[in-house]
Amino acid sequence: xxxxxxxxxxxxxxxxxxxxxxxxxxxxxxxxxxxxxxxxxxxxxxxxxxxxxxxxxxxxxxxxxxxxxxxxxxxxxxxxxxxxxxxxxxxxxxxxxxxxxxxxxxxxxxxxxxxxxxxxxxxxxxxxxxxxxxxxxxxxxxxxxxxxxxxxxxxxxxxxxxxxxxxxxxxxxxxxxxxxxxxxxxxxxxxxxxxxxxxxxxxxxxxxxxxxxxxxxxxxxxxxxxxxxxxxxxxxxxxxxx
Amino acid sequence: xxxxxxxxxxxxxxxxxxxxxxxxxxxxxxxxxxxxxxxxxxxxxxxxxxxxxxxxxxxxxxxxxxxxxxxxxxxxxxxxxxxxxxxxxxxxxxxxxxxxxxxxxxxxxxxxxxxxxxxxxxxxxxxxxxxxxxxxxxxxxxxxxxxxxxxxxxxxxxxxxxxxxxxxxxxxxxxxxxxxxxxxxxxxxxxxxxxxxxxxxxxxxxxxxxxxxxxxxx
Numbered sequence: 001x002x003x004x005x006x007x008x009x010x011x012x013x014x015x016x017x018x019x020x021x022x023x024x025x026x027x028x029x030x031x032x033x034x035x036x037x038x039x040x041x042x043x044x045x046x047x048x049x050x051x052x053x054x055x056x057x058x059x060x061x062x063x064x065x066x067x068x069x070x071x072x073x074x075x076x077x078x079x080x081x082x083x084x085x086x087x088x089x090x091x092x093x094x095x096x097x098x099x100x101x102x103x104x105x106x107x108x109x110x111x112x113x114x115x116x117x118x119x120x121x122x123x124x125x126x127x128x129x130x131x132x133x134x135x136x137x138x139x140x141x142x143x144x145x146x147x148x149x150x151x152x153x154x155x156x157x158x159x160x161x162x163x164x165x166x167x168x169x170x171x172x173x174x175x176x177x178x179x180x181x182x183x184x185x186x187x188x189x190x191x192x193x194x195x196x197x198x199x200x201x202x203x204x205x206x207x208x209x210x211x212x213x214x215x216x217x218x219x220x221x222x223x224x225x226x227x228x229x230x231x232x233x234x235x236x237x238x239x240x241x242x
Numbered sequence: 243x244x245x246x247x248x249x250x251x252x253x254x255x256x257x258x259x260x261x262x263x264x265x266x267x268x269x270x271x272x273x274x275x276x277x278x279x280x281x282x283x284x285x286x287x288x289x290x291x292x293x294x295x296x297x298x299x300x301x302x303x304x305x306x307x308x309x310x311x312x313x314x315x316x317x318x319x320x321x322x323x324x325x326x327x328x329x330x331x332x333x334x335x336x337x338x339x340x341x342x343x344x345x346x347x348x349x350x351x352x353x354x355x356x357x358x359x360x361x362x363x364x365x366x367x368x369x370x371x372x373x374x375x376x377x378x379x380x381x382x383x384x385x386x387x388x389x390x391x392x393x394x395x396x397x398x399x400x401x402x403x404x405x406x407x408x409x410x411x412x413x414x415x416x417x418x419x420x421x422x423x424x425x426x427x428x429x430x431x432x433x434x435x436x437x438x439x440x441x442x443x444x445x446x447x448x449x450x451x452x453x454x455x456x457x458x459x460x
Contacts (some may be wrong), residue, residue, distance in 0.1 A: 045364075048368055050364055050367060050368060073367070073370050073371065073372045074370065076367060076368055076369070076370045077369065077370025078370075079368075081365075081368040081369075083361055083364065083365060083368075085359075085361055087359075087361045087362055087364065087365035088365075089362065089365070089379075089380055089384075090384065091383050091384050091387065100369070100371075100379060100380075101369035101370050101371055104371055104375055104379065105369065105370035105371060105375075106370075149369070150369070153369065153370065
């Protein structure tokens with residue numbers, strides 16, 4: 001469903017992505033990990049065209065992201081994205097947050113959008129918080145609303161950019177639980193995360209990046225049992241120490 | 243000069259009210275014109291086309307670097323020479339205020355827009371909104387909330403600043419009070435009254451600014 005071929009990107013002289021190639025099949029969950037600054041976040045932002053790229057090809061459901069003729073807003077509406085810092089709209093209630101793009105992009109009626117919001121809030125366990133503003137929610141709750149907001153668009157795939165990195169430890173699981181549920185329902189997902197427990201549990205494959213390159217792209221079991229590269233081994237030993 | 247005479251003040255009220263109307267009109271039109279031009283300038287200043295952004299920045303820097311009084315002189319004394327006919331003091335002053343205030347409003351609006359986190363733009367775009375929709379529904383409402391108190395403060399400054407029309411012969415509130423005071427030899431009452439009125443209006447407006455800030459804080 002998502003194909004990334006020979007993707008490269010530079011910031012001036014600095015190469016953030018170097019010849020990255022991978023693919024994600026429908027219903028597959030892929031975890032992308034690696035040291036900070038390795039290009040993980042840039043890579044997934046190329047998938048929905050939030051980051052332009054210089055070389056290579058990215059296609060989603062057969063549509064070329066980098067093609068000038070592609071209607072990017074329309075494509076993005078079909079790909080859900082969840083950010084590290086939630087990025088809920090602070091001036092809107094939880095329900096309004098979930099309804100905005102439904103109404104403006106999908107042209108759903110207000111009552112239909114609200115009904116959808118309500119059902120999704122139920123699903124992420126926040127049915128009682130529909131009228132609240134993001135500032136009155138905990139980080140974990142905000143991130144669950146952000147997931148509901150993305151799901152409201154009925155996406156064909158979901159991108160998660162370090163969804164638990166900004167959370168206090170006690171809130172990480174409530175977010176991961178929602179994500180595990182999604183994976184079990186067959187959602188196609190690319191997840192940038194350091195949560196290796198999550199990776200082991202639901203990811204079919206792990207992509208390990210370093211210095212803009214995809215160093216390792218292996219089935220989850222293989223990756224954890226016997227990482228092929230030294231860098232992945234070093235990374236795992238550091239992250240799994242505790 | 244005599245003692246403080248409140249009955250006298252009451253008799254002067256109609257003329258003073260006429261002056262106040264001029265002051266309020268100058269402030270109102272100054273804000274409307276300044277905000278409109280300022281918003282356009284802010285958009286230009288944030289443009290990714292460099293020459294456009296630089297031109298807007300040059301405008302802002304220029305008008306913030308010269309005294310507004312000089313601007314009034316231009317429109318009252320110089321522009322009429324160029325046009326070949328006199329300009330009414332009210333319009334000359336208004337033109338000056340709009341051009342100068344636009345520079346300040348531009349900076350306030352620009353700072354307001356830039357105070358919204360870039361992640362908010364990304365979130366809007368990622369959900370399928372176009373750039374324009376993202377600006378309108380996500381960025382600008384937040385920017386407006388952030389800039390509201392400063393906009394109000396700047397408007398209060400303009401309200402006080404309109405008293406500069408004194409020098410181009412427009413009879414605003416201050417000028418009216420001055421004229422009456424000089425005519426009747428009641429300068430003390432008049433100047434005291436002017437101070438109290440300006441203070442009350444500005445104080446009330448700044449209280450309002452603080453309330454708005456609390457109410458819309460996000």
